[in-house]
Amino acid sequence: MKKVLEVDNLSVSFDTFGGEVKAVRDVSFELSKQETLAIVGESGSGKSVTAQSLMRLIEMPPGKFVDGSIKFDGEDLVLKSDKQMEDIRGKEISMIFQDPMTSLNPTMTVGRQISESLIKHQGMTKKEAHNRGIELLKLVGIPNPEARINQYPHQYSGGMRQRGMIAIALACNPKMLIADEPTTALDVTIQAQILDLMRNLKEQTGAAIILITHDLGVVANAADRVAVMYGGKIVETGSADEIFYNARHPYTWGLLGSMPKLEDDNVDLHAIPGSPPDLLDPPKGCPFAARCPYAMKVCEDHMPEYTELSSTQKTACWLLDERAPKVEPPESAIAGGSIVNE
Amino acid sequence: MAKYLVKRVGFILLSLFFIVTITFFLMQAAPGGPFTSERQLPPEIEQQLNEQYGLDDPLHVQYIDYLKDIAVWDFGPSFKYPAQSVNDIINRSVPYSLILGAEAIFIALSIGVLLGVVAALKHNKFGDYTAMVVAVLGISVPNFIMAALLQYVFAMQMDALPVARFDSFAHTLLPAVALATTPLAFIARLMRSSMLEVLSSDYIKTAKSKGLSHRVVTYKHALRNAIMPVISYLGPLVVAILTGSFVIEKIFAIPGLGNEFVESITNRDYTVIMGTTVFFSVLLLISILIVDLIYGLIDPRIKVAGKGGGK
Numbered sequence: 021m022k023k024v025l026e027v028d029n030l031s032v033s034f035d036t037f038g039g040e041v042k043a044v045r046d047v048s049f050e051l052s053k054q055e056t057l058a059i060v061g062e063s064g065s066g067k068s069v070t071a072q073s074l075m076r077l078i079e080m081p082p083g084k085f086v087d088g089s090i091k092f093d094g095e096d097l098v099l100k101s102d103k104q105m106e107d108i109r110g111k112e113i114s115m116i117f118q119d120p121m122t123s124l125n126p127t128m129t130v131g132r133q134i135s136e137s138l139i140k141h142q143g144m145t146k147k148e149a150h151n152r153g154i155e156l157l158k159l160v161g162i163p164n165p166e167a168r169i170n171q172y173p174h175q176y177s178g179g180m181r182q183r184g185m186i187a188i189a190l191a192c193n194p195k196m197l198i199a200d201e202p203t204t205a206l207d208v209t210i211q212a213q214i215l216d217l218m219r220n221l222k223e224q225t226g227a228a229i230i231l232i233t234h235d236l237g238v239v240a241n242a243a244d245r246v247a248v249m250y251g252g253k254i255v256e257t258g259s260a261d262e263i264f265y266n267a268r269h270p271y272t273w274g275l276l277g278s279m280p281k282l283e284d285d286n287v288d289l290h291a292i293p294g295s296p297p298d299l300l301d302p303p304k305g306c307p308f309a310a311r312c313p314y315a316m317k318v319c320e321d322h323m324p325e326y327t328e329l330s331s332t333q334k335t336a337c338w339l340l341d342e343r344a345p346k347v348e349p350p351e352s353a354i355a356g357g358s359i360v361n362e
Numbered sequence: 363m364a365k366y367l368v369k370r371v372g373f374i375l376l377s378l379f380f381i382v383t384i385t386f387f388l389m390q391a392a393p394g395g396p397f398t399s400e401r402q403l404p405p406e407i408e409q410q411l412n413e414q415y416g417l418d419d420p421l422h423v424q425y426i427d428y429l430k431d432i433a434v435w436d437f438g439p440s441f442k443y444p445a446q447s448v449n450d451i452i453n454r455s456v457p458y459s460l461i462l463g464a465e466a467i468f469i470a471l472s473i474g475v476l477l478g479v480v481a482a483l484k485h486n487k488f489g490d491y492t493a494m495v496v497a498v499l500g501i502s503v504p505n506f507i508m509a510a511l512l513q514y515v516f517a518m519q520m521d522a523l524p525v526a527r528f529d530s531f532a533h534t535l536l537p538a539v540a541l542a543t544t545p546l547a548f549i550a551r552l553m554r555s556s557m558l559e560v561l562s563s564d565y566i567k568t569a570k571s572k573g574l575s576h577r578v579v580t581y582k583h584a585l586r587n588a589i590m591p592v593i594s595y596l597g598p599l600v601v602a603i604l605t606g607s608f609v610i611e612k613i614f615a616i617p618g619l620g621n622e623f624v625e626s627i628t629n630r631d632y633t634v635i636m637g638t639t640v641f642f643s644v645l646l647l648i649s650i651l652i653v654d655l656i657y658g659l660i661d662p663r664i665k666v667a668g669k670g671g672g673k
């Protein structure tokens with residue numbers, strides 16, 4: 021299948037008073053047309069920095085590309101000028117942010133916020149953009165779009181704002197949509213609606229999606245492939261099935277174990293004890309070593325290479341080395357099937 | 363809209379009533395009278411004067427008479443200069459003050475906003491530090507020192523501008539700048555912090571993610587939101603300019619209302635004090651109303667009236 025995006029060895033850092041924060045380290049992944057890739061990981065693992073790097077939205081300085089390339093449609097975005105990026109943002113790649121309450125401009129009507137990119141990228145007149153805006157609002161399921169288009173964000177509910185945000189993102193039929201925790205700030209029923217909407221729209225428009233979340237439930241419902249991030253690195257990647265049924269990285273097990281299971285009301289989440297590594301001075305070896313129940317001597321000093329478990333699954337863990345002891349995933353991480361509720 | 367305006371005007375009238383009442387009784391309570399001076403007047407003459415001005419009527423009669431007069435915008439004659447009515451004095455001096463005030467507000471707003479925006483865009487760079495040093499100086503230097511400094515540098519040393527009086531546009535520059543300095547500096551700081559906050563907000567990221575140019579993001583998305591705190595400051599700004607004008611008009615010998623006000627206090631010219639106080643209050647209350655109206659126009663979240671939108 022044709023690749024829309026190939027990220028190779030991407031490293032992004034921030035220069036701060038405390039030193040260099042190595043937020044994203046040596047990250048590689050790719051995305052095909054019509055595919056949804058979920059990036060999961062706990063807070064601070066570098067998901068948003070990765071996402072915003074893809075759109076070159078990281079303020080530089082203090083941020084900087086240390087290494088790597090971001091090939092979008094075969095062209096390296098790292099090398100593009102700011103001006104060139106303006107023609108890609110909103111047209112080829114769009115983004116949806118986490119908090120719909122703050123991601124829309126409060127002093128501009130939703131209609132104008134949609135029109136802006138249509139006028140800029142597709143050379144529409146105001147009138148055309150307005151009409152297209154109404155169509156888009158209808159497409160994302162906002163009732164009475166003729167009236168809603170002239171309203172301000174504060175007149176929308178949270179769920180509607182996120183729909184509006186999606187309408188803005190989809191305005192120019194982008195090839196790739198990045199959604200950074202699009203449902204985290206919404207309540208559960210609205211979450212499901214927004215995810216449904218995104219899935220439908222993907223089928224209609226054929227856009228590839230990067231879905232960032234720390235909620236594996238969202239992943240199960242929406243993703244084709246999953247990349248698990250920890251401490252600025254991708255520690256395991258695979259198809260959704262592989263991650264849910266055949267995860268091999270202890271951190272992924274931890275994530276699976278911390279998911280609420282549908283069949284028992286026991287909401288005792290097995291949160292992973294400990295805290296993520298200090299990105300100012302990240303560990304030389306496996307980033308998870310300090311919290312990993314299976315950590316060995318080698319883990320602390322040497323970063324494990326990726327082991328290719330299938331054509332799609334890659335895992336970076338010393339347990340997969342032939343010299344390591346055989347370890348079975350814990351019980352809590354196995355019942356992955358319970359959350360894949362279709 | 364009409365309903366809102368009627369309500370607001372009602373409030374203004376009510377506030378005015380209280381202001382008039384309080385000033386009236388404070389004035390009565392203050393020691394000394396309008397005819398007290400170094401040279402004692404013969405008692406018969408003082409008696410006659412008091413009668414002429416109704417000063418020996420019972421207090422409540424004086425008060426009600428005064429209210430009646432004010433209701434028809436008649437402030438009566440000046441005590442000190444009986445040939446002039448207070449209305450004459452106000453009508454004569456207000457244009458000077460209005461020109462000076464408008465000029466100062468214009469300078470404070472335009473340069474203050476500009477400095478603040480530049481500082482925010484050059485955050486933590488040379489431009490930012492320069493603008494903020496200027497702002498801190500501007501806030502800490504009192505306007506009368508600023509006035510003296512400006513007079514010394516531009517009028518006396520460089521001989522570029524007139525030192526005082528109010529005969530041409532050139533005359534207005536120094537007093538307007540002196541009057542504007544402190545509010546200007548304040549606005550610059552306000553604008554800077556608000557702009558910084560807005561620039562780091564999510565919706566600016568959204569605007570950038572749409573591929574809008576830096577210019578459009580800054581001016582169409584950021585500025586309009588960042589200017590809100592400055593708009594709310596317009597009310598206090600008018601107050602600052604007003605009170606500042608008392609001092610500045612005196613220093614620059616400008617025959618404006620502020621000058622008359624100060625003069626009238628030194629002279630214990632009751633009617634002029636009352637008249638100018640009421641006039642200042644009206645001015646202030648109306649400008650606050652205007653500010654609120656502007657705010658409602660710019661910020662859609664604040665609905666001044668039931669127009670458009672709805673839930």
Ligand SMILES: Nc1ncnc2c1ncn2[C@@H]1O[C@H](COP(=O)(O)OP(=O)(O)OP(=O)(O)O)[C@@H](O)[C@H]1O
Nearest residue numbers: 034036041043062063064065066067068069070299
């Ligand atoms: N401008 C910045 N300056 C310094 N450090 C930064 C900056 N932006 C992000 N970081 C650091 O980069 C790391 C990764 O942050 P990121 O926002 O990508 O996390 P995340 O995975 O998106 O977490 P969350 O789930 O909380 O959104 C964090 O440690 C953060 O402190």
Ligand code: SF4
Nearest residue numbers: 306309312319337338
């Ligand atoms: S490499 Fe070692 S520390 Fe890291 S996850 Fe595997 S076993 Fe644990």
Ligand SMILES: [Mg+2]
Nearest residue numbers: 067068069200
């Ligand atoms: Mg994030």
